[in-house]
Amino acid sequence: MTAATTQGPILSFSVSEEVRSRPDQATVGAGVTTTASTAVEAMRANAAAMDRLIAAAKARGIKAEDIQTSGINLSPQYDYSNRTDGQPPRFLGYQVSNTVRATTGRIDDIGPLLDALVAAGGTNIEGPWFGMKDPDAQLVGARGAAIKAAEAKAADYARLAGYRGAELVSISEGGFAGPQPPMPYVRMEMAADAKSTPVEPGRVSNTLTLHFQYRLMR
Structure with a gap:
């Protein structure tokens, strides 16, 4: 050259x-929302509901390491309706929302998994999100x-x-x-x-x- x-x-x-x-894997999100007069009661009720939800996911073959909490929210709830000027909102109680995400390689089982989560009390359903393991x-x-x-x-x-x-x-x-x-x-x-x-x-x-x-x- x-x-x-x-x-x-x-x-x-x-x-x-x-x-x-x-895709060879998918992730779904599921959660529950509970309300109670005190924060402690709301958290306890939510924990019991989430235990049932997680147990349902495991019963469908989801491993513990493939289940991850994605968000917990505790907040007071107020009623602002029918309030006159200067009148404070009426306190209703506390609300707790908790969501977990479960990942599985059994793509054909996503439908039954969602059904199982709803049957276990899940009300906040997200996904599924599809992807590749590698x-x-x-x-x-x-x-x-x-x-x-x-x-x-x-x-x-x-x-x-x-x-x-x-x-x-x-x-x-x-x-x-x-x-x-x-x-x-x-x-x-x-x-x-x-x-x-x-x-x-x-x-x-x-x-x-x-x-x-x-x-x-x-």
Whole structure:
């Protein structure tokens, strides 16, 4: 390679590749809300209700390490209706909300799991959120495709600019965006003959972005 060849301009660009796969894990949220005249009573009632909820999740095969509390809220409740100017609100009691999230790899069991949580007293249902246990493994093919696309793109730029080729200088990985979950379909109102709440997992997408630098060669 001559000195003149190595002095060509540097071409910088990025290539993104998207991979869509069927999810292999899902997370659902469930909680209960309790009220009582005192904070202690409200917390105790909520703890008992949450014990039943967690037991129901474990009965569906969810491991203890895959159940995580996502939020506990205790707040006083007041009635502001029918208050005249200067009249304080009427104190109603205390309300406690507690939510846990459970993660499972049994995608086909999400519907029955939701049904079990509701049957155990769960009233605040969230999710499901779908994802991949190992999103990096999903991107192996995307890396190869991105590199191949970059080679073709660099060669095209070189040809259009009047150079004979392009030499790879550097690759860096960044801008990983994923997984992007689908909008799941969950119908909690079941028909009389339905076996469980229907859930459609769809596919999750991961997007990989690689940054390239090529030196154009004459």
